């Protein structure tokens with residue numbers, strides 16, 4: 001097209017066309033430098049990553065990446081929990097904020113999405129791999145919001161004596177504790193959509209919440225859903241039945257197209273969440289039957305009621321981690337099934 005114009009027109013216009021071409025090339029080069037945020041591709045999943053400030057060799061191996069999920073929602077992932085970032089004219093709303101050792105990398109990725117201020121940080125639960133940057137973001141002016149039990153857990157962690165393990169993640173300082181807490185559902189009217197804050201039944205912790213971006217149609221689940229068998233905190237009231245109820249609640253309030261963002265691991269479809277729920281509920285029912293028949297935990301292990309689901313849902317099959325595995329889960333399922341025995 002430019003070549004044609006070069007031939008037909010005089011020298012002046014030809015020069016102007018060349019100038020136009022030059023500007024076009026320049027502008028496409030600069031937009032390549034500010035390349036669009038990719039959609040899709042695997043998210044890094046380093047569950048069980050040890051947040052050791054004493055081990056820069058380990059942390060320097062981690063690359064924090066950003067992906068567009070849907071609508072106004074992005075995910076930032078590296079090691080530690082996935083971060084959801086909703087961006088629009090009103091500013092930024094984050095779900096979780098990961099480890100402090102990755103703060104600079106995370107902020108760099110956030111600035112690739114938007115230069116607006118971080119207005120809200122919603123914590124899905126109290127674990128360090130999800131909340132350790134609360135104080136850093138509060139310092140920027142963000143309001144931290146969570147379940148009251150999450151705030152309580154942070155205060156307890158901060159006030160407990162220094163742990164024997166020097167590599168244990170540092171507690172969140174008081175400046176990063178949630179300033180708004182609620183055990184009831186809330187709605188944030190932000191960036192042109194309703195963002196639902198959804199308290200869940202105790203399962204991963206006693207302060208679990210999920211966040212649903214209704215127009216973007218993205219549901220951030222925290223560690224209540226990590227695409228595998230439940231990571232359950234029994235001492236905080238977690239039960240398998242609560243996990244199932246939480247999954248059902250999420251399925252009831254979302255659409256066929258909702259993208260589920262797990263606390264760790266890959267973006268999931270409705271079908272993925274249904275498959276996880278069905279696996280967990282099938283295994284739970286088998287445990288109840290086996291316990292009713294009087295089988296011991298060892299006998300149940302040998303019978304392996306999770307057999308056909310393990311390849312897909314046993315954590316250690318894709319993220320070696322002794323904190324959360326089907327061995328421990330078998331004990332939890334067994335104990336829960338025993339509570340279903342009729343009282344004598």
Ligand SMILES: [Zn+2]
Pocket residue numbers: 125127204223
């Ligand atoms: Zn967790």
